[in-house]
Amino acid sequence: MPNPVIHFEVLGKDAGALQSFYGQVFDWQLNPVMPTYAMVSTGDENAVAGGVGATPDGSDGHVTFYVEVDDLGGALEQIESAGGRTVQPPMDVPGGPSIALFADPEGHVVGLVKAA
Numbered sequence: 591m592p593n594p595v596i597h598f599e600v601l602g603k604d605a606g607a608l609q610s611f612y613g614q615v616f617d618w619q620l621n622p623v624m625p626t627y628a629m630v631s632t633g634d635e636n637a638v639a640g641g642v643g644a645t646p647d648g649s650d651g652h653v654t655f656y657v658e659v660d661d662l663g664g665a666l667e668q669i670e671s672a673g674g675r676t677v678q679p680p681m682d683v684p685g686g687p688s689i690a691l692f693a694d695p696e697g698h699v700v701g702l703v704k705a706a
Contacts, residue, residue: 596658596703598640602651605644612642654691656701662690665702680704 602608605626612630613620620628620642627643638655645651659665662680669692670676677699678691688704 593657593659595638595655597656597701598638599654599656599701600640600642600651601645601654603644603648605642608644608651609642652699654699654701656689656703658703658705660705662688662702662704666690666692 600608600612605628609620609628612618616632619631619633621631622628623641624643627641630640630642666676666679673695674692676690677693678689680688680690682688687706690702691699692702693699
């Protein structure tokens with residue numbers, strides 16, 4: 591399938607409470623990678639990867655899914671021509687992939703991840 595969903599995030603004001611909740615409710619193992627962010631391990635190698643943590647600015651939370659694309663800039667151009675808008679231009683995550691964020695025509699924020 592081209593452009594699969596490969597990652598999700600659940601972010602909010604209290605990383606510990608969210609991590610505890612999702613760990614308890616779904617029996618997910620949460621492995622801290624930063625003080626306020628943990629990667630989800632479900633034990634299923636075919637599962638979509640994810641993370642649970644705090645919003646960087648302490649704002650209200652949100653849930654985002656990330657779609658893998660070959661070209662972040664090209665994807666953002668196509669999104670804008672279809673009525674979406676860029677929220678976060680391409681950036682390199684320290685120790686991780688390159689990502690970008692866009693909003694669809696109704697304002698839903700979705701992430702993009704550059705294919706490895």
